[in-house]
Structure formats: C-alpha cells, structure tokens
Amino acid sequence: MSTKQKQNLNRAKPKAEANKKIVDVDVFRKVVETMINSTSPFNPARLSDQIPESSYPVEGWSKKATKLMRKREALAAWLRKKFKDDQPSLALADKLENCKPNARCKSPACPECAYATKQWLTGIIKKYLEGQRR
Numbered sequence: 001m002s003t004k005q006k007q008n009l010n011r012a013k014p015k016a017e018a019n020k021k022i023v024d025v026d027v028f029r030k031v032v033e034t035m036i037n038s039t040s041p042f043n044p045a046r047l048s049d050q051i052p053e054s055s056y057p058v059e060g061w062s063k064k065a066t067k068l069m070r071k072r073e074a075l076a077a078w079l080r081k082k083f084k085d086d087q088p089s090l091a092l093a094d095k096l097e098n099c100k101p102n103a104r105c106k107s108p109a110c111p112e113c114a115y116a117t118k119q120w121l122t123g124i125i126k127k128y129l130e131g132q133r134r
C-alpha cells in the first residue's frame, strides 16, 4: 500500500464516524420530540403503546372477548348515568365507547385494554423467568 492510499484511508475513517454520529443525533432528537410532544397519539416510551393487538381476545372466537366488550359497554353506560354532570367522567365514557380493534383506548379503566395489558405483561415476565432458570 502506498503512502497516499494510507492517507486516504485515514481521511475516510473520521468522515464515516462523523456521518454515523449525525444519524444517531437525528434519531435521538426524533425520539425526544415524540416523548416531549404530549399531544402525539403514539409515544414509544409509553407502556400502553407497546401492547400489541394480538394480546386482545378476538371477538367471535372467544367468550372472554364478548364478556369484556359487554363489561366495557356497561361501564360506559354506568358512567353516563351516574356522572352525567362530570366532564372527565363523560370523556372517559366516550373513550371507552370508541375502543375497538386497531384503535384501542389504552385506558387502564377499560376492561379489554386492562386484560390485554395483563396478558402481554404475563408473557414477558414468563419469558424473563424462564431465562433466569438457566
């Protein structure tokens, strides 16, 4: 290898590293902006945004899904009846009524979303504990 080729290699290395850092900073900035922007419907750092749709029981395939759906509807109706003058309660009732597949409310008060969260977390904890046994 000639001295000129070696010099070119030395010049190329810092450039590649500098470009890599710029990409990392951009990704970091995007993540921070999403986390700070509280109006954003999706926050990758929020636990409820990690719950996959597959953790929800499928309507028509399981009795649990039908039971949870009825429970959610009954809770929304109860909130509307008992707290008709309370704005936050009415907002929660709206949120519960609009919970549907692929557009979940992700409220801890929602029977379907609470069940899905429990299913998902149990699976993760089981995987973790099986890894600890080895």
Ligand SMILES: [Zn+2]
Pocket: 096, 099, 100, 104, 105, 106, 107, 110, 111, 112, 113
């Ligand atoms: Zn829900």
